[in-house]
Amino acid sequence: MLLEAPRFVLPETLAEALAARAERPEAVVVAGGTEVMPDLLWRNRTAAGFLSLRRVAALRGTTTDGGDLVIGAGTPVAALTTAPDGGLRAAASSLGTPLVRTEATIGGNVVSALPYRNLLPTLLAGGATLELTSAAGTRVVPFDGFVTAPGVTGLREGELLTAVRLPAHVGFADYAKVGRRNAQFVATVSAAVVSRDGVARLAFGNAGPIPLRSDAVDTAATALLDGQATADDLRSTVAAAVDPPEDAVASADYRRHALGVLAVRLVTRAAVDAGLGS
């Protein structure tokens, strides 16, 4: 009698992981499992096998390269709570609980691709790029555009997310989220800011089906930063740019309002940091 192929693959190296990814495209990739396992439990997902990245040391850790912070996709969120980037620190520190942060990875957060995931606005505001690797090689794509619909990304068959690159910058970066409570609850809405050389860039979570940013919002944020516009101007620009969901947690109107509040709060913090505000 032929034995069934193993349903659980536990590679030790990236090469083994990529080979397994190519050979078993039906296997669900598992990093920390904090998303996959509850999904299976609640029957939101089925699995014909698993490819665990847990033992692939090459996917963990943070380095710098040509000014970029290069974060291995398997790096636990807990490790990002002390990252040099203030936005990443704040987004990581308010993700789940200490236990969840120990298991959860940045790669799992990105590939889950849900609009309320903590790290996504920070990556969008910061101009992050992603390293997507298959047995054939690595391509680098902007995070902006990678998420195409809730839970849907541009990851191709045979690919793993191997690293997230966040451009290092001398400036200010922060993140804030509104939720029913800080721990154990996903963001009702969230926002991230990066400000340098007098220019502010904002990005939002749960402001639409995918992480969202807009040139009009950045223009209004920059104008507020240098005192050329008011908080009301920014709030109304944000309200026009976002298209938040309506659900049992909050109305679209509440979310639209809260997104404006977060935008003004973050830009005000950036102005204070730059010595422009009080």
Ligand SMILES: Cc1cc2nc3c(=O)[nH]c(=O)nc-3n(C[C@H](O)[C@H](O)[C@H](O)COP(=O)(O)OP(=O)(O)OC[C@H]3O[C@@H](n4cnc5c(N)ncnc54)[C@H](O)[C@@H]3O)c2cc1C
């Ligand atoms: C109690 C609890 C509280 C939570 N609170 C929050 C919260 O406040 N904010 C928040 O954003 N999230 C929260 N989460 C969700 C989850 O913890 C995060 O999204 C986490 O970052 C997922 O990472 P993971 O490594 O556990 O992903 P996994 O569950 O291992 O994987 C998630 C998805 O990504 C895919 N994947 C993972 N790594 C790769 C890779 N390298 N290449 C290709 N595909 C990959 C998997 O196939 C799967 O589709 C919470 C979860 C729990 C259980």
